[in-house]
Amino acid sequence: MSTGTTKLNVTVTEVVAVNELVKRFHFERTDGGDLPTFSGGAHVVVEMRDDGRTRLNPYSLMSSPLNTRDYTISVRRDDVGRGGSLFMHNRVRRGTEMVISYPVNLFSLDLRAKKHLMIAGGIGITPFMAQTSQLAAEGGNFELHYTCRTPALGTYTDVLAQRYGRRVQLYYDDRNEKLPLERLLASQPLGTHLYICGPAGMIRWVRETAAAQGWPDETVHYEHFAAPQPGAPFDVTLAVSGNQIRVGEQQSLLKAIEAAGVDPPYLCRGGVCGQCETNVISHDGVFRHNDHWLSEEDHCSGKKIMPCVSRFEGSSLVLER
Amino acid sequence: MGINFRKETFRDDFTFRNSPEFVRRFPFPFHEDAYMYAVNIEPHVPGPEGSVLENLIDVDEHYVAEMEDRALVLAEDPLRCQSLPHMTLAGWDLLELLMTEQANGYPEHFSLSRDGDRWRWINRPLGIDDTFTFGDVSTLPYGPMEYITRQSQGDFCILDQRDGNLWMDAGMVTTQADWSLDFDIGMNFFEWHAPVPLAHEKGIFTRALKFLTNIQQGKPARRLNWTMTINPRLDTSPENYHKWGTDRMTVTPENVGDKVHLRVELQSFWRLPRSNALVFPIRCYLIKMDELVTSPKWARRLHRVLRDLPQELADYKGLTRYRPTVVEWLSKHDDGAPTSAGFGPD
Numbered sequence: 111m112s113t114g115t116t117k118l119n120v121t122v123t124e125v126v127a128v129n130e131l132v133k134r135f136h137f138e139r140t141d142g143g144d145l146p147t148f149s150g151g152a153h154v155v156v157e158m159r160d161d162g163r164t165r166l167n168p169y170s171l172m173s174s175p176l177n178t179r180d181y182t183i184s185v186r187r188d189d190v191g192r193g194g195s196l197f198m199h200n201r202v203r204r205g206t207e208m209v210i211s212y213p214v215n216l217f218s219l220d221l222r223a224k225k226h227l228m229i230a231g232g233i234g235i236t237p238f239m240a241q242t243s244q245l246a247a248e249g250g251n252f253e254l255h256y257t258c259r260t261p262a263l264g265t266y267t268d269v270l271a272q273r274y275g276r277r278v279q280l281y282y283d284d285r286n287e288k289l290p291l292e293r294l295l296a297s298q299p300l301g302t303h304l305y306i307c308g309p310a311g312m313i314r315w316v317r318e319t320a321a322a323q324g325w326p327d328e329t330v331h332y333e334h335f336a337a338p339q340p341g342a343p344f345d346v347t348l349a350v351s352g353n354q355i356r357v358g359e360q361q362s363l364l365k366a367i368e369a370a371g372v373d374p375p376y377l378c379r380g381g382v383c384g385q386c387e388t389n390v391i392s393h394d395g396v397f398r399h400n401d402h403w404l405s406e407e408d409h410c411s412g413k414k415i416m417p418c419v420s421r422f423e424g425s426s427l428v429l430e431r
Numbered sequence: 432m433g434i435n436f437r438k439e440t441f442r443d444d445f446t447f448r449n450s451p452e453f454v455r456r457f458p459f460p461f462h463e464d465a466y467m468y469a470v471n472i473e474p475h476v477p478g479p480e481g482s483v484l485e486n487l488i489d490v491d492e493h494y495v496a497e498m499e500d501r502a503l504v505l506a507e508d509p510l511r512c513q514s515l516p517h518m519t520l521a522g523w524d525l526l527e528l529l530m531t532e533q534a535n536g537y538p539e540h541f542s543l544s545r546d547g548d549r550w551r552w553i554n555r556p557l558g559i560d561d562t563f564t565f566g567d568v569s570t571l572p573y574g575p576m577e578y579i580t581r582q583s584q585g586d587f588c589i590l591d592q593r594d595g596n597l598w599m600d601a602g603m604v605t606t607q608a609d610w611s612l613d614f615d616i617g618m619n620f621f622e623w624h625a626p627v628p629l630a631h632e633k634g635i636f637t638r639a640l641k642f643l644t645n646i647q648q649g650k651p652a653r654r655l656n657w658t659m660t661i662n663p664r665l666d667t668s669p670e671n672y673h674k675w676g677t678d679r680m681t682v683t684p685e686n687v688g689d690k691v692h693l694r695v696e697l698q699s700f701w702r703l704p705r706s707n708a709l710v711f712p713i714r715c716y717l718i719k720m721d722e723l724v725t726s727p728k729w730a731r732r733l734h735r736v737l738r739d740l741p742q743e744l745a746d747y748k749g750l751t752r753y754r755p756t757v758v759e760w761l762s763k764h765d766d767g768a769p770t771s772a773g774f775g776p777d
Contacts (some may be wrong), residue, residue, distance in 0.1 A: 116649040146648055147704035175705060212649050218707040220593055221517035244705075248520070328594050377645070385645060 150241030224301030231308025395424010486536030522576030524703035585714035688721035726776035734761035
């Protein structure tokens with residue numbers, strides 16, 4: 111059984127500086143054809159060739175799913191991250207040819223919802239750009255609450271306010287405006303589904319508040335791509351391929367496995383989709399699990415790891431790869 | 432050169448036949464002389480020219496007759512086609528998929544032209560020429576799923592994906608091997624597979640669900656399933672059990688060749704782009720024992736598979752009553768010679 115997605119060859123047709131931190135990139139197919147239709151909430155994995163290294167970062171598609179002429183993504187510059195966003199900001203220009211994956215949706219709308227209540231923080235706004243376009247075209251009932259640091263850093267607040275008027279509520283940290291979460295969640299009609307995309311702390315806060323108010327798990331949806339965390343280097347034995355590898359401080363375990371010429375399946379590279387789940391044959395040490403895929407039980411068992419985001423500290427680790 | 436569509440029936444006088452070239456392209460499901468469940472899923476990519484896999488959505492000589500039979504089933508029982516309210520978008524996805532695949536694969540029989548949202552669909556075998564607005568239900572005579580699946584061979588289940596599971600929330604099911612959409616509608620993957628023996632213990636459904644929920648756009652997958660049917664009847668539904676259940680008592684050594692059919696389902700799995708749902712076309716192929724034994728390899732192999740099939744599986748597939756008669760009949764076509772590897776007829 112093969113996994114993974116088909117690749118698309120695209121050309122950057124436009125790069126727009128949205129504000130001090132965010133740039134928007136437009137992609138069209140290099141061969142001039144139409145791109146695949148997608149559903150709101152989908153992401154693509156962008157391949158970045160950086161002096162012999164390949165980075166693979168997922169970004170939510172923010173264009174209208176009805177538009178198959180071009181795809182757009184928005185990238186927030188992260189000066190202390192692993193460098194993917196810096197590569198996009200500093201090296202990618204109009205005319206750059208790139209490879210992206212087919213769209214994959216791990217943050218799908220539940221189309222049974224009577225109302226879609228969306229909560230975004232910062233650059234977490236991007237999947238909602240596509241979802242609101244999709245819902246607006248179908249006459250769907252949605253409401254978006256969006257928190258930003260300052261008006262100057264409020265990515266797409268102007269576009270959203272213009273498109274949707276009072277269906278969008280903005281909250282600015284520098285004005286001490288606070289999302290009235292408890293009141294908001296308590297006042298929703300039956301059949302409302304809740305969607306959250308933003309920093310980890312925000313996702314936790316909204317999920318916990320919803321749970322405390324008795325929202326069923328099935329109605330609470332969130333997307334959180336964990337960025338692989340740096341950490342102390344560690345050594346790994348890949349039992350199937352017979353490789354000994356060292357995972358660098360800034361490198362993910364998945365990247366290190368790939369660098370050894372082994373190709374595990376992957377989709378999101380963010381600890382969400384489950385594709386790269388790997389069996390642990392033996393270990394002597396402590397796992398640093400950072401994924402949202404494995405159960406608590408799996409984390410404690412010491413028998414599985416998600417190499418895209420999780421790490422290990424100890425004297426030996428043998429994986430079934 | 433187009434397909435020569437047969438005029439035939441799947442009920443009453445049962446005039447269904449395969450012409451010789453369609454016997455050769457039959458998707459024989461056994462790659463060895465024994466059968467056991469496996470997650471036998473593979474990428475759904477085009478296969479050899481002249482095979483049922485040449486096009487990813489196959490149209491064959493039975494197309495017109497199958498669509499007539501479907502219309503008869505629906506006229507008697509409209510609940511064979513159901514779509515829960517949130518599945519309309521997935522219905523449009525399916526309409527696009529089937530129109531595109533049929534028009535690309537069989538341009539002499541089907542054409543699709545698109546001008547933005549204005550689409551024109553021509554289906555020559557059924558005499559249809561409709562112009563409609565994609566996304567606007569009021570411009571079609573039926574909902575989008577019903578409209579296109581009245582014009583496409585095989586059953587179709589559309590599965591909504593949520594909460595890490597798949598939900599049977601829409602479908603057109605008129606050619607089924609004894610299961611009911613009306614009964615299963617709204618169920619999740621484990622609920623609708625609950626009656627299957629042996630496979631749960633092997634963890635097959637857990638693994639299959641994981642695979643299916645990860646199927647990506649542009650990368651469909653497929654598997655074959657099989658059973659047997661007495662008389663070439665497409666509609667072997669629980670709703671009509673009273674019409675076909677007793678057929679199983681009519682098998683005699685004299686009529687096996689004409690009455691007993693191997694029934695193969697080509698099941699494929701596709702991610703739909705706008706709705707993020709999965710569609711699961713289940714295409715049914717029938718072949719008479721008389722037709723099947725024109726391939727000596729298939730005759731030998733089917734004899735061995737049926738003879739050695741575990742009793743639970745024979746019971747589940749509903750073969751118990753007539754299996755000995757069929758095995759005895761097939762044994763006359765099995766000289767004990769070894770069979771070559773693979774599915775082909777030799």
